Amino acid sequence: MSDKIINESGLEVQPLYTEKDVEASGGLAMLGEPGQYPFTRGIHREMYRKRPWTMRQYTGFANAAATNERFHYLIDNGQTGLNVAFDLPTQTGLDTDDPMAEGEVGRVGMAVDTLRDFEIAFKGIDLEKITVSLTINGAAAILIAMYLAMAEKRGYDIAKLRGTAQNDILKEFIGRGTWIFPVEPSVKLVCDTIEYCAKSAPKYTPVSVCGYHIRESGATPAQEMAYAFCIAKAYADAALERGLHIDEFAGRLSYNFNIFGNIFEQVAKFRAGRGLWAKIVKEDYGAENPKSMWLRMIAGGGGGGLTIEQPENNIVRGAYYALISALSGAQTMALCCYDEAYTIPSEYAQRISLRTMQLLIKEMGLCETVDPLGGSFYVDTMTNQMRDKMEEIMAEVDAQGGIVKMVSEGTIQAKVSQQAYEMQKKIQSGEFPKVGVNCYQIEEEEKEVEFHPYNIEDAETQIKSLNEVKAQRDAAEVARSLDRVKADAEAGRNVMPALMDAVKAYATVGEITNKMVEVYGRYREPIRF
């Protein structure tokens, strides 16, 4: 008899599964049909037969003009959506000329100071055909306003405009770290965007709740999804408190999940999660519109699984991740590029990722049949067990006072970081195999890898263009609109209308952020181990 195998989520994996295992794990009660409650098999009846997943590679560097060029390159190569990367000053609410921004402008994404940058970044892109996802959190309310204002200026009706913002601040406190304001006003701002979009931009997805980064920070697959649901519930509860009905906004919440790890555990995770989220929205929140119950997701990335050793292996990993994502019924896919472990992806690496997805669509038959692993005794059993596990984890969070409290106190951060440490020890000892890292290593020669060039001139150009915008704008209008942001924040009103006003006046991300800091203060990280 071989040793027990326990997957990362803590569930035992059997050498063989039969009908009896499916029965013992709860049977097929939660399976249902694709496109029908509880949506375990998929949120649409025909899934990819009707339309393949959206291909949305994470892209952005230097400035708006350089990023616009890369956007066009990807669209010309068959990409169907955009996923915008912003530099760290933008993500943390600083202008390009802020002393803290020195050395970081345009480094990990494109620099944005004012509406002018958005006008340039999306030039020549049909925003009805190509939906845009903004990977922005701390400064999300400002950048959502900027996106909507840019679209409006170009003549789009924002009531019909689609698009997504990541805007999941609670996970930023757990991992990724681009917070600005303390926890409470941060959640308030997320709620402002949900409320504003529900009323004024009902097709826009203001939040994409991310299990992804929690997994990267050390969570197991089951925890990843359970914590994401706890976070989504926190936002939903805050929106309900404002008097919104669940069906007014739940359909416009989406998710972002990680994918690295055991293939079957991941597929089961997604199927289980779809059923569980549908059940929560219907039974706990009383939603009536089936669309409110859909777990819509982007999946395919798994940076934590990639290695700097033998980076070409990441191309193969990426292909498996894309396969998992397709087998799991994701709506949108973004793959990590093979060079992403050490640099901003090259055009070449981006194209390989794009082709990986296109291969699955065109050559491998992934779009022909819905939920192709449905009916596998293994996957159906694991789906039931993963759902139970997620519910158990969610109950633990509730018992400890809820996710907002745990994040504020740093207990959830300490928990996942302890797990990351345990995992790292297992990788270093070889107990947890990682190809190229602790097995099948090769003595590597000095790697001839292509690094994304960082030009200090990009920052200088960006500062110059910021100064030009400042010289051209109506200073009185900027001052008036910034005062309104502060007044609305002080009064506890929804700040979105004031933010729309301010971005249209070409107030900068930093100026607006500072006004809000005057009212909300800044977050202080709890250091807890």
Next chain:
Amino acid sequence: MSDRKIRVLIAKPGLDGHDQGAKVVVRGLVDAGFEVIYTGLRQSPKAVAQAALEEGVDVIGLSSMAGSHIPFCKKLKPLLDEYGLSDKLWIIGGNVPAKDHEELKEIGLDGIFPTGAHFDDIANFIKENVK
């Protein structure tokens, strides 16, 4: 040398928020018997130098993932000199490509531990090199 534990500062320089690696290293060094002070995110060069001074550390460790390590270290170096910390062991870990190692050494870094470095190697390096 007395029984005093070697004190290590682990700092996250700049704006990047990817702190999984930094926190993992903190735990690894604590388990290896060091006293570790973790600064949290978004440390300016001045904040790092000040923390090193106030905490009286023997080792100043930076964790950098987003590529801004060279400009940051260039700004930190004169502050370490100014604060009288030039004799402290100065190390960096994270996403630090090989092509930058020489320049970092020239700036004054004593040890470089790119992604994948083992806890043992970091711990041994510190034990052997703390003056």
